[in-house]
Amino acid sequence: MKIGFDNDKYLKMQSEHIRERIEKFGNKLYLEFGGKLFDDYHASRVLPGFQPDSKLQMLLQLKDQAEVVIVISAEDIEENKVRGDYGITYDLDVLRLIDEFQSVGLFVGSVCLTKFAGQPSAELFQQRLKELGIKSYRHYKIPGYPSDVNHIVSDEGYGKNDYIETERPLVVITAPGPGSGKMATCLSQLYHEHKKGIEAGYAKFETFPIWNIPLKHPVNLAYEAATADLNDVNMIDPFHLEAYGKTTVNYNRDIEIFPVVNAMFELIAGESPYKSPTDMGVNMAGNCIVDDEVCCEASQQEILRRYYKCLCDKKRNGETKDDIYKLELLMQQAGVTIDDRKVAKVAKEIEEKTGSPAVAIELEDGTMITGKTSDLLGSSAAALLNAVKKLGKIEDDVKLVSPQAIEPIQTLKTQYLGSQNPRLHTDEILIALSSTAANSEVAKVAMKQLHKLKGCQAHSTVLLTSVDEQTFKRLGIQLTCEPKYEEDGRKYHKH
Missing domain, CATH: 3.10.630.10 (dip2346 domain like)
Structure with missing residues (x-):
């Protein structure tokens, strides 16, 4: 980045x-x-x-x-x-x-x-x-x-x-x-x-x-956002000013x-x-700091991520340790709104078109990659596959992981491990991709792109499972989610 x-x-x-x-x-x-x-x-x-x-x-x-x-x-x-x-x-x-x-x-x-x-x-x-x-x-x-x-x-x-x-x-x-x-x-x-x-x-x-940067510089505001549960407030040092x-x-x-x-x-x-x-x-x-603009933009995104995390914690647990009003005030001071989270905007547009959960990933060059929900894959798994395709210059219609490789995993999940959801999570699709790479040059090329996702922004239109969140974290992708569950009927907990 x-x-x-x-x-x-x-x-x-x-x-x-x-x-x-x-x-x-x-x-x-x-x-x-x-x-x-x-x-x-x-x-x-x-x-x-x-x-x-x-x-x-x-x-x-x-x-x-x-x-x-x-x-x-x-x-x-x-x-x-x-x-x-x-x-x-x-x-x-x-x-x-x-x-x-x-x-x-x-x-x-x-x-x-x-x-x-x-x-x-x-x-x-x-x-x-x-x-x-x-x-x-x-x-x-x-x-x-x-x-x-x-x-x-x-x-x-x-x-x-x-x-x-x-x-x-x-x-x-x-x-x-x-x-x-x-x-x-x-x-x-x-x-x-x-x-x-x-x-x-x-x-x-x-x-x-x-x-030695301004009090309301986005980098300092992002620190306040990170400590929104501690009531830490940045201040001008009056003793230094006097001395x-x-x-x-x-x-x-x-x-x-x-x-x-x-x-x-x-x-x-x-x-x-x-x-x-x-x-x-x-x-x-x-x-x-050698490029103030880059640090400002990164800090504004961090404040927005903290805000989304706060909303998601509240949805999942009924409460949040962070002060939501403080985060809203910090967004105002940093001059950002949720519309400045470009990946969120794109993901929500895809969800509107398809009527099902969607994920968007913004690559280093600003290209937006999206993933929608299908019978085989969850939207986050689809977005990851589409992202490595783009980075590896692989044609859209090429199947990186064949349905024949996905189906046995679905069978294992639903028939033997008691899962009701047959769609593959991000960790499962990456394992399927890595096993396919043993016999497929295209899959091998796709695997080699994964490190390029570090530092990319991503957004999901629904709350993801802890497994999917951890996979994004391990890949270094900076993820936010909308504070809602995939199925409207399930208000309280989602597997």
């Missing part, structure tokens, strides 16, 4: 900037790492050219200087909190993250359990870490946090926390999800380091909002907590190294 972001420049610039910050604090920096280190697909969607593992690649450039400390809230362990994207609990995700970090050569120093108050499941988890040979520490709930600064920055506050033993100049503090206590862990460490006479600093690394006379963008939680953090710095070290929340950040992403 069109590139709007220079990833190589970003990797170089970001790692250099963090090195500078380490040196500024006498060669010991606690870096609070926000967002996803692996698989940051939001960033890659709104900044085309940003690689999903860019933050990890950047960290690998510093791997000899860096160690990772993973933070998890004991309350989240006790409540069995689950990560929405992976469907696993936060404590299991800590173990997954350790494996992921170590597999790429990053050193994981320890795990810190925050908000510890003797929760039985947190104690069991700590025992499990011990058996696995992983060092762990406890940080406790501090009464009056975060407002009673004098109590927090004392031997009765941070002083009661375990001191996390670290051995490298850059300590990356990361967590399975938000609200884990990353910032408190960093500040607790600064308190202990200062008591030991060791100079150390704190910085924050988050990609969004991007501080430097420059307009920068931050978000409400960091701006609200800054006076407290500033007071803590002053109590810990006698003075604060920062005049604003923007000062605390080290993000260089805004300097690596």
Whole structure:
């Protein structure tokens, strides 16, 4: 797809900037790492050219200087909190993250359990870490946090926390999800380091909002859309404006907590190294946007996708964690309506003509490919086949998968696996295509086109099954659906 972001420049610039910050604090920096280190697909969607593992690649450039400390809230362990994207609990995700970090050569120093108050499941988890040979520490709930600064920055506050033993100049503090206590862990460490006479600093690394582009830039609005369930609001940083006379963008939680953090710095070290929340950040992403128009268009589409997802969640579950009115306001601010989702318009036109569900896929060059429902194929499977035909310059009337190859799968589904729907899903048609490719050159050519669908836009006029949605996701296709089921008679649930 069109590139709007220079990833190589970003990797170089970001790692250099963090090195500078380490040196500024006498060669010991606690870096609070926000967002996803692996698989940051939001960033890659709104900044085309940003690689999903860019933050990890950047960290690998510093791997000899860096160690990772993973933070998890004991309350989240006790409540069995689950990560929405992976469907696993936060404590299991800590173990997954350790494996992921170590597999790429990053050193994981320890795990810190925050908000510890003797929760039985947190104690069991700590025992499990011990058996696995992983060092762990406890940080406790501090009464009056975060407002009673004098109590927090004392031997009765941070002083009661375990001191996390670290051995490298850059300590990356990361967590399975938000609200884990990353910032408190960093500040607790600064308190202990200062008591030991060791100079150390704190910085924050988050990609969004991007501080040096306008407040209402679509990229920043798309971040608000992505966090519509958290009530995060992008704001002009008033502290930065007052200190430097420059307009920068931050978000409400960091701006609200800054006076407290500033007071803590002053109590810990006698003075604060920062005049604003923007000062605390080290993000260089805004300097690596090379085509603003491309990033604006991608971000507008992201806002529309978030809106459609919200509508679909509400249809499926009767509720949604996102604020639908906030998303509508963000669409207004970004200057987009659902009519700006071109694939949606095309898919709905096909549905009107045929009277049955349809899917449209927009290829990289803007060509619209459609798929309609037939006896053999669902509309999403048909659209995928038509897309690879077009990309492989294969004639329309050529059958990529013969009906003879499809029929046995239909028989298996309906007669042996209890399915009422004989039409093939996307994963099934791709398996049929791959088996046909063993004896068919045309099918082999079609298979080789699949990678070109990454980054393409798609829309379905009905809610798709989780299987179809996952197939689109794995192919890297950015999908939206109309919030309705295929059969009008089935209002509540669709297989």
